[in-house]
Amino acid sequence: MEIENGAADAHANGPHASADAHGNGPHDPPTYAVWRSTAADPAFSEWLRSASEPDWTAVVTHPFAAAIISGEADMRRYLVQDFQFVDAFTALLGAAVAAADRFESRVPFGRFLGQIVTDTERSYFHRALAELGAGADDVISPELEPVTVRFRALMDEARVSQEYPVILAVLCLAEWIYLGWASRAAEPLPERFLYREWIDLHSGPEFEAWVGFLRGELDRIGPSLGEDGQARVLGFFREAARLERGFFDMAEG
Numbered sequence: 001m002e003i004e005n006g007a008a009d010a011h012a013n014g015p016h017a018s019a020d021a022h023g024n025g026p027h028d029p030p031t032y033a034v035w036r037s038t039a040a041d042p043a044f045s046e047w048l049r050s051a052s053e054p055d056w057t058a059v060v061t062h063p064f065a066a067a068i069i070s071g072e073a074d075m076r077r078y079l080v081q082d083f084q085f086v087d088a089f090t091a092l093l094g095a096a097v098a099a100a101d102r103f104e105s106r107v108p109f110g111r112f113l114g115q116i117v118t119d120t121e122r123s124y125f126h127r128a129l130a131e132l133g134a135g136a137d138d139v140i141s142p143e144l145e146p147v148t149v150r151f152r153a154l155m156d157e158a159r160v161s162q163e164y165p166v167i168l169a170v171l172c173l174a175e176w177i178y179l180g181w182a183s184r185a186a187e188p189l190p191e192r193f194l195y196r197e198w199i200d201l202h203s204g205p206e207f208e209a210w211v212g213f214l215r216g217e218l219d220r221i222g223p224s225l226g227e228d229g230q231a232r233v234l235g236f237f238r239e240a241a242r243l244e245r246g247f248f249d250m251a252e253g
């Protein structure tokens with residue numbers, strides 16, 4: 001994968017993408033303008049999601065996600081790597097505070113950063129990693145799996161770009177797709193906190209509202225970006241979907 005060449009270049013659209021970066025080759029998804037003319041729901045975020053198939057559905061229905069829901073997953077490697085993912089994700093949330101185009105949009109990022117990521121979720125990680133017997137090295141500086149390296153590089157590229165639509169694309173994909181698998185869980189949830197709290201963190205009305213905010217921001221900003229800007233946002237969104245799939249594959253071992 002050629003993150004260093006820019007995640008939104010033609011390579012990032014996958015091995016079958018055409019050489020042109022506009023997303024209108026024979027195997028590429030339609031441009032937003034073409035897609036919206038026939039879409040039942042013309043939301044920009046829905047264009048991004050539908051263009052991220054088959055990876056989107058592969059993540060939401062992934063066997064590792066199903067094993068979390070049934071309380072049978074081996075969480076150790078997954079959570080050790082995910083803590084390193086969340087580190088870069090938290091930095092990206094900070095970039096969203098800085099890059100958002102208006103005050104009212106900075107607020108939800110700041111609130112989520114302060115309440116969920118640095119409090120509820122941090123507490124979960126500390127208890128979960130202790131329960132799994134992870135030592136200080138595994139918590140602070142584990143050996144990173146290749147997919148973790150690539151995901152962190154994508155988030156760092158979005159953060160350093162300081163482009164609000166690109167930052168939003170990566171944050172929205174990561175949150176929305178987690179809402180997707182976690183919302184498939186039904187009562188009774190597993191009793192062990194390791195599974196139950198991880199499912200609760202990624203489902204329910206508050207998390208739905210957060211994902212709704214992220215989608216709303218993309219829906220507000222995306223349509224006026226122009227074709228090149230829209231293709232760039234899609235490049236990051238699709239690459240993140242591909243990496244989410246690889247992340248669950250890695251977790252499965």
Ligand SMILES: Cc1ncc(C[n+]2csc(CCO)c2C)c(N)n1
Binds near residue numbers: 089116117175247
């Ligand atoms: C690979 C991977 N992708 C997405 C998430 C979801 N996520 C990342 S940070 C955060 C905020 C607090 O829950 C959430 C929901 C994850 N954990 N791991």
